[in-house]
Amino acid sequence: MSETFTAREHDVLLVVDIQNDFCPGGGLAVPRGDEVVPVINALAAKFAHVVLTQDWHPRGHQSFASSHAGKKPYDTIEVAYGPQILWPDHCVQGTPGAAFRDDLHVARAEMVLRKGYHREIDSYSAFYENDRKTPTGLAGYLRERGLTRVFLAGLAFDFCVRYSAEDAHREGFEAIVIEDACRSIDVGGSVAATRDVFRSLGIRCVPASAIAA
Numbered sequence: 692m693s694e695t696f697t698a699r700e701h702d703v704l705l706v707v708d709i710q711n712d713f714c715p716g717g718g719l720a721v722p723r724g725d726e727v728v729p730v731i732n733a734l735a736a737k738f739a740h741v742v743l744t745q746d747w748h749p750r751g752h753q754s755f756a757s758s759h760a761g762k763k764p765y766d767t768i769e770v771a772y773g774p775q776i777l778w779p780d781h782c783v784q785g786t787p788g789a790a791f792r793d794d795l796h797v798a799r800a801e802m803v804l805r806k807g808y809h810r811e812i813d814s815y816s817a818f819y820e821n822d823r824k825t826p827t828g829l830a831g832y833l834r835e836r837g838l839t840r841v842f843l844a845g846l847a848f849d850f851c852v853r854y855s856a857e858d859a860h861r862e863g864f865e866a867i868v869i870e871d872a873c874r875s876i877d878v879g880g881s882v883a884a885t886r887d888v889f890r891s892l893g894i895r896c897v898p899a900s901a902i903a904a
């Protein structure tokens with residue numbers, strides 16, 4: 692028998708980066724990224740607490756290949772905090788690509804956490820920027836509100852969901868990834884690496900059907 696979960700008062704659904712640029716037709720389209728929207732809408736109705744994240748880069752962000760002469764998307768460069776994959780331009784502040792998908796039910800969200808707004812630091816995780824030191828404030832928000840168990844869904848499984856789940860775990864929250872409510876980019880073995888990390892940390896991946904009404 693597979694385990695089922697009933698969302699409780701101290702649980703939060705963290706919905707990662709459901710933005711136009713991560714869906715088909717967008718600047719950094721995640722294959723079939725749009726398919727998670729109805730799954731997430733149905734999940735959100737089951738949670739008392741929903742938090743959304745929004746990738747929110749200034750124009751000319753360091754993570755954009757277009758900011759580096761001679762570089763192309765998916766090249767890797769060394770920056771102050773280590774290796775950084777370069778991406779196509781995406782989620783530029785205030786542009787339609789950075790907006791939430793129209794079909795995402797955003798009204799129930801208690802808070803929207805923007806990340807990646809420092810020009811020189813990328814931020815995959817909803818908790819820490821990619822230097823792994825600069826906090827976004829989310830851990831404090833969740834703690835102050837007594838939220839202890841974080842269910843994660845969204846885009847992309849192998850980047851922003853992965854790092855958010857790792858950091859949630861590191862910050863002492865229980866992290867559970869709802870896998871069919873995620874889609875992956877899959878560059879350089881990133882999906883396999885994500886599964887390895889989740890396994891070693893004991894972060895569970897469950898299907899949306901495991902979340903009871």
Ligand code: VGL
Binds near residue numbers: 778
């Ligand atoms: C993401 C790459 C760059 C994500 C954001 O949401 O997974 N990936 N920026």
Ligand code: ZN
Binds near residue numbers: 746781
């Ligand atoms: Zn980004």
